[in-house]
Amino acid sequence: MTDGLEPEPAAAADLFGEHIAKGRQFTEALARHGEERGLVGPLELPRLWTRHVLNSALVAPLLRPGRVGDVGSGAGLPGLVLGIMRPDVSFVLIEPMERRVAWLERQVDELGLANVEVVRARAEEAKLKGALDQVTARAVSALRTLIPITAPLLRPGGELVLMKGAGVDGEIGAAEKAIRKYKVHDAEVLVLGEGVVSEVTRVFRATVG
Numbered sequence: 001m002t003d004g005l006e007p008e009p010a011a012a013a014d015l016f017g018e019h020i021a022k023g024r025q026f027t028e029a030l031a032r033h034g035e036e037r038g039l040v041g042p043l044e045l046p047r048l049w050t051r052h053v054l055n056s057a058l059v060a061p062l063l064r065p066g067r068v069g070d071v072g073s074g075a076g077l078p079g080l081v082l083g084i085m086r087p088d089v090s091f092v093l094i095e096p097m098e099r100r101v102a103w104l105e106r107q108v109d110e111l112g113l114a115n116v117e118v119v120r121a122r123a124e125e126a127k128l129k130g131a132l133d134q135v136t137a138r139a140v141s142a143l144r145t146l147i148p149i150t151a152p153l154l155r156p157g158g159e160l161v162l163m164k165g166a167g168v169d170g171e172i173g174a175a176e177k178a179i180r181k182y183k184v185h186d187a188e189v190l191v192l193g194e195g196v197v198s199e200v201t202r203v204f205r206a207t208v209g
């Protein structure tokens with residue numbers, strides 16, 4: 001057990017299923033090294049499971065076998081959590097900051113995630129245009145600026161799976177121009193985890209092209 005880390009919530013084993021050992025390994029590594037590496041603030045340890053790891057884990061059932069990009073993975077949220085939970089999906093974690101990339105690569109190695117690749121780049125400069133089936137992102141930017149950097153990575157008919165806060169409806173209103181420009185359609189807001197975790201996760205899901 002790592003000092004200050006929230007005890008593992010009951011929902012963790014249910015959500016991770018057979019992958020719970022790796023879920024614990026990643027969460028404990030983040031609790032141990034996250035602060036010194038500037039990945040999570042000290043105040044996050046008592047809510048690392050619920051607010052960060054389980055919140056990310058709730059997205060796993062939305063993914064389909066194929067190639068999924070996680071833009072701005074940072075500490076590996078949601079990319080590494082999803083990589084652990086969905087070995088049937090190929091992930092590419094797109095992150096520009098060198099020390100975060102080093103962390104992600106080390107975790108991929110230590111967790112033995114053969115399905116996860118790390119690319120050091122800003123999304124708009126990554127050589128992945130039109131290459132992905134789905135794109136995830138969490139806490140990167142508002143939809144107005146997030147859609148222009150994520151939508152071009154998708155193949156026609158690919159899907160945005162963007163984790164958002166309670167202000168998502170306002171973000172959608174402000175993103176109208178980008179939604180039209182990037183041919184974003186069939187958009188919906190999913191509320192995940194009600195009755196399962198203390199903080200629900202909202203996802204803006206939409207098809208592009």
Ligand SMILES: C[S@@+](CC[C@H](N)C(=O)[O-])C[C@H]1O[C@@H](n2cnc3c(N)ncnc32)[C@H](O)[C@@H]1O
Nearest residue numbers: 071072073074077095096097122123138139140
């Ligand atoms: C606030 S952090 C969130 C990290 C992680 N997704 C999370 O939920 O904890 C935002 C991350 O997005 C990355 N980022 C910012 N702009 C980006 C861009 N244009 N393309 C890819 N990543 C970007 C930053 O380097 C940073 O790691």
